Amino acid sequence: MNDKRLPKVAVIGAGWSGLAAAAALAGKSELVVFEAGKTAGGRARSLGRAVEGFSFLDNGQHIMLGAYHAMQTLMKTVGVDFDKAFMRLPLQWYMADGLRFQTGILPAPWHIVKAVLFAKGISFGEKIALSRQMRALQLRRNSEPDKTVAQWLSEWRVSRRLQSGFWQPLVLGALNTPLTSASVNTLANVVQDGVCAGKAAGNYWLPKQDLGALLAEPALAWLKRQGVGIRMGERVGRLQTLPGGRVAVNGEAFDAVVTAVAPYHAAALWPKETPSSLTSVLDGYAYHAITTVYLCYAEPVKLPAALTGFAEGTAQWLLARGGLGGDEHEVAAVISVSDELSIRDSADWMAQVHADVKRVCPDIGEPLAGRVITEKRATVASTPNRQRPDCAWLHHQNIYPAGDYLHERYPATLEAAVQSGQAAAALLLADWRR
16 A cells, blocks of 8 residues: 555444544545444444433443543544543442442552452451452463453452452453453453553543533544545445455445444455455354443432442442433443343333332332333453454455454453554554555
8 A cells, every 4th residue: 555645544333443543544544434323433322312201311321431541532632521521530339238448549559458448348358358359460461371250269269248249240340241251361451451550540430421422423523624524324335355455335445444343243344255264253252231221210319329339239330310411310220241131121120220229219219211221232252362353364455443342452342442443543554654
């Protein structure tokens, strides 16, 4: 791709990975973004404002961290106002039925040490044990043989109370994978680059806006101002390789293409001559669901903590939406790995979550409205030694995959998606300059 002109580039998919790639390519290429849906954002998108009795609805309630540096860079680029967009809170852990701690003013890592030593809901011996377990993950190297978190916990003889009150909700929330199949090396990466990376890295960044206003809308508006072509509602068929290294997208020739789509859509998008050894990796992936339950009450919902969790319950985390830019009568419940529960009916989901709300708000009445949203293939399972596809063949065809499933260190998170999109754009531009 040796040429002095700007490359003509297509980005396929306007999720967070595609938007990150597009922002990195804007001004450095003749760029067109294709999105099959009518709404940008991918699996972190808005479903609308003031709908069905709610202030706004998203396809999932996302919890972000101060360690999401690539996300912050992207948002700064497109002009997001962090003060309007997020509630930022110090790291805290509040299980309504168990372990509770909150970090204070001490510098890292002593803010974590003190928080655990003064934690409530566990014995002093368990506090020492938890500190040692966290330290072990902090020092763990990816070169060590991978195993499941359940195996690692067994080797450390972790008590049932610590497993149910800390490790299980942490792993489900961060990896969206059960303890019995979650990678301990991936968990260690999350701990090292998140909680243990510095005091600010572990802070909660809770969105105060719907996900469209949070990123997708300002990103699309910014891209349009940069002269980027945005084609919403245009589905792309299988890519075709052309003579001279160009790639056809719906019959239009481009110098390079970024495919920022889910892994279960990627194989059908890549050229028909793509090696089976590459697509077979994607065929072997397992997925887990995430269910979000929204409930609206006549009374204001007042939770004991901004992020209230349950060691034993259907809802793993509750968030009162009054403090997050929504209506104070609304609550959002997050259930990771929801495919492993036997609940299938929306009425049952709402009844189970309402029972959890009543555990911390006993005087709350019956909900006036409810909505259940399940992403059936929300994330790729973060299993030990999960193989990533070797994309070298695609790169030689000037096709650059992007997506959270490609990240070498992280589970399927928004930060992984953004980093992957930025990395794909950087590689594309480097190849073009060469």
